[in-house]
Amino acid sequence: MTGADATLELGDLELELGGVIEDARLAYRTHGTLDGERSNAILFAHMYSGTPASLDSWIGVGRALDPARWFIVCPGQLGNGLSSSPSTTDGPFPELTIGDDVTVQHRLVAAHLGIERLELVLGFSMGAQQAFEWAVRFPDKVARLAVFAGLAQITPANELLVAAAAEALACGGPDQHAHFWAATGLSAELFRRQAWREAGFESVGDLVRRLLEEDFASLAAADLLAQLAKWRRADVARHAGGDLAAALDRISARTTVAAFSHDSWFPAADCRAEQELIGGSSFALIDSVWGHYAWGMTAAETAQIERIVGDLLAT
Amino acid sequence: MTGADATLELGDLELELGGVIEDARLAYRTHGTLDGERSNAILFAHMYSGTPASLDSWIGVGRALDPARWFIVCPGQLGNGLSSSPSTTDGPFPELTIGDDVTVQHRLVAAHLGIERLELVLGFSMGAQQAFEWAVRFPDKVARLAVFAGLAQITPANELLVAAAAEALACGGPDQHAHFWAATGLSAELFRRQAWREAGFESVGDLVRRLLEEDFASLAAADLLAQLAKWRRADVARHAGGDLAAALDRISARTTVAAFSHDSWFPAADCRAEQELIGGSSFALIDSVWGHYAWGMTAAETAQIERIVGDLLAT
Numbered sequence: 001m002t003g004a005d006a007t008l009e010l011g012d013l014e015l016e017l018g019g020v021i022e023d024a025r026l027a028y029r030t031h032g033t034l035d036g037e038r039s040n041a042i043l044f045a046h047m048y049s050g051t052p053a054s055l056d057s058w059i060g061v062g063r064a065l066d067p068a069r070w071f072i073v074c075p076g077q078l079g080n081g082l083s084s085s086p087s088t089t090d091g092p093f094p095e096l097t098i099g100d101d102v103t104v105q106h107r108l109v110a111a112h113l114g115i116e117r118l119e120l121v122l123g124f125s126m127g128a129q130q131a132f133e134w135a136v137r138f139p140d141k142v143a144r145l146a147v148f149a150g151l152a153q154i155t156p157a158n159e160l161l162v163a164a165a166a167e168a169l170a171c172g173g174p175d176q177h178a179h180f181w182a183a184t185g186l187s188a189e190l191f192r193r194q195a196w197r198e199a200g201f202e203s204v205g206d207l208v209r210r211l212l213e214e215d216f217a218s219l220a221a222a223d224l225l226a227q228l229a230k231w232r233r234a235d236v237a238r239h240a241g242g243d244l245a246a247a248l249d250r251i252s253a254r255t256t257v258a259a260f261s262h263d264s265w266f267p268a269a270d271c272r273a274e275q276e277l278i279g280g281s282s283f284a285l286i287d288s289v290w291g292h293y294a295w296g297m298t299a300a301e302t303a304q305i306e307r308i309v310g311d312l313l314a315t
Numbered sequence: 316m317t318g319a320d321a322t323l324e325l326g327d328l329e330l331e332l333g334g335v336i337e338d339a340r341l342a343y344r345t346h347g348t349l350d351g352e353r354s355n356a357i358l359f360a361h362m363y364s365g366t367p368a369s370l371d372s373w374i375g376v377g378r379a380l381d382p383a384r385w386f387i388v389c390p391g392q393l394g395n396g397l398s399s400s401p402s403t404t405d406g407p408f409p410e411l412t413i414g415d416d417v418t419v420q421h422r423l424v425a426a427h428l429g430i431e432r433l434e435l436v437l438g439f440s441m442g443a444q445q446a447f448e449w450a451v452r453f454p455d456k457v458a459r460l461a462v463f464a465g466l467a468q469i470t471p472a473n474e475l476l477v478a479a480a481a482e483a484l485a486c487g488g489p490d491q492h493a494h495f496w497a498a499t500g501l502s503a504e505l506f507r508r509q510a511w512r513e514a515g516f517e518s519v520g521d522l523v524r525r526l527l528e529e530d531f532a533s534l535a536a537a538d539l540l541a542q543l544a545k546w547r548r549a550d551v552a553r554h555a556g557g558d559l560a561a562a563l564d565r566i567s568a569r570t571t572v573a574a575f576s577h578d579s580w581f582p583a584a585d586c587r588a589e590q591e592l593i594g595g596s597s598f599a600l601i602d603s604v605w606g607h608y609a610w611g612m613t614a615a616e617t618a619q620i621e622r623i624v625g626d627l628l629a630t
Contacts, residue, residue: 164498183479
């Protein structure tokens with residue numbers, strides 16, 4: 001079940017920071033069918049280094065994201081190699097923001113698909129950044145919000161990690177970038193328990209090679225750098241004059257903020273601090289030694305995440 | 316109070332991995348006076364990117380390490396830029412181990428200074444690696460052992476960090492290496508609380524610049540890379556056929572293993588796991604949001620560390 005791929009032609013796209021992408025394109029994938037009232041739509045934003053296809057494993061009949069029940073739109077980030085990206089563009093590529101993603105996603109959802117309200121917007125990591133942006137900017141169009149291991153506003157600690165990842169990639173190439181993620185994205189507990197065996201890896205070397213080196217190897221460095229630069233700029237507070245509390249207070253969606261227990265990239269306390277600024281929201285801690293890679297790594301994490309999504313959709 | 320500097324000429328030094336350093340030198344600093352029975356000696360090993368002078372701030376009259384009471388020997392690591400190092404050698408420099416450091420330190424202590432037993436061997440981080448090596452290899456010459464935020468055997472998680480640090484330095488130079496440490500060596504809690512203000516920094520940028528960029532800028536990359544390669548090889552288990560428990564069981568020193576509460580480089584659970592293999596040892600957790608930089612960063616950490624040293628010396 002791979003869904004249906006399509007591309008929305010956006011014409012010349014003016015960006016938040018002043019640049020323009022000529023003949024911009026948004027590549028996206030949908031699952032299921034939009035009902036007559038256009039009242040069963042979900043937007044699922046993908047993470048760093050991903051594509052809409054990266055989300056396929058979360059969608060299936062009988063799952064929380066059931067395409068027999070929901071119409072699930074998975075937009076491709078600008079800079080992901082399928083939507084307009086440095087790798088698909090001749091010459092220099094302008095600077096992006098998460099706001100640009102949501103601008104084009106909104107055009108897709110509202111103008112192109114005719115959907116006035118999304119029943120759920122969700123995402124993990126950079127996907128969570130996009131989901132937060134949706135809920136702050138279009139509060140009356142987002143009924144529910146589920147964010148996993150991501151923040152509405154970049155923290156200094158997260159920014160230092162993103163900056164170092166970008167330096168590793170720009171200077172050392174994909175393997176060094178993969179090694180940076182190996183050193184920072186997993187947890188010491190994973191290694192202490194050799195819990196990587198539970199996911200089918202044979203050794204630490206096998207883990208680093210298959211989970212990280214091979215995953216990043218096929219991606220254009222310029223695209224990843226564009227995504228990292230966008231990540232660093234993530235900040236919903238710019239919609240409220242720099243006031244994060246005021247920005248998050250705009251959210252009217254029924255919200256669950258979920259953190260991963262051993263995630264150094266988005267520590268639970270940072271996620272919790274934002275959640276406490278969102279009225280009526282819930283916080284969930286997903287127990288996993290996989291660090292930032294807890295997103296669906298094994299059945300244990302998948303079950304916890306899927307329960308959160310299912311519970312939210314049931315309310 | 317800066318102690319007395321000296322250099323021990325070692326002649327041609329055969330290394331554990333088979334290389335030879337011609338006309339090798341061990342630069343060291345001592346504080347205090349060796350008593351007539353040679354029974355008041357302490358060995359204090361320094362950390363990565365340090366020199367014996369890096370330890371001066373821990374030594375003083377009225378302190379736990381009081382030079383009026385103790386004769387404190389601070390040997391310079393091989394590769395530290397003062398002892399034999401890539402930067403002081405023409406041509407290729409051979410591969411080092413922590414074992415090589417302890418071999419030359421033992422020559423200094425036993426043969427040159429005539430000390431049969433050290434009342435205390437202590438160190439932080441790479442200094443802890445050296446201290447562990449001493450206590451495992453020369454158990455009857457180490458009366459007390461105090462190790463801070465360091466491990467006797469490299470873990471896969473620590474090795475991934477060291478490898479990524481080396482890649483950052485080799486490819487990107489000192490600033491990228493400093494940024495890697497900024498991203499991994501501190502804690503998210505430090506930034507969440509802006510606790511860096513308590514140490515006199517004015518902003519995150521100021522912290523990164525003064526604590527990290529400026530600290531690393533003056534050091535030769537080849538020396539740091541030699542130290543990192545040595546760090547990665549640290550493993551006392553090689554003295555017991557690869558059996559870590561058997562190696563640590565050789566320690567007869569009264570031992571305190573101390574970890575820093577928010578240290579991603581040497582997580583407390585990893586330090587604790589080794590401590591539990593050392594008979595009669597104690598574990599101490601030093602509370603600090605400074606991550607791996609808790610080593611004497613503010614008065615609060617200094618007091619906790621000094622109390623551990625003082626308590627151990629009092630027994």
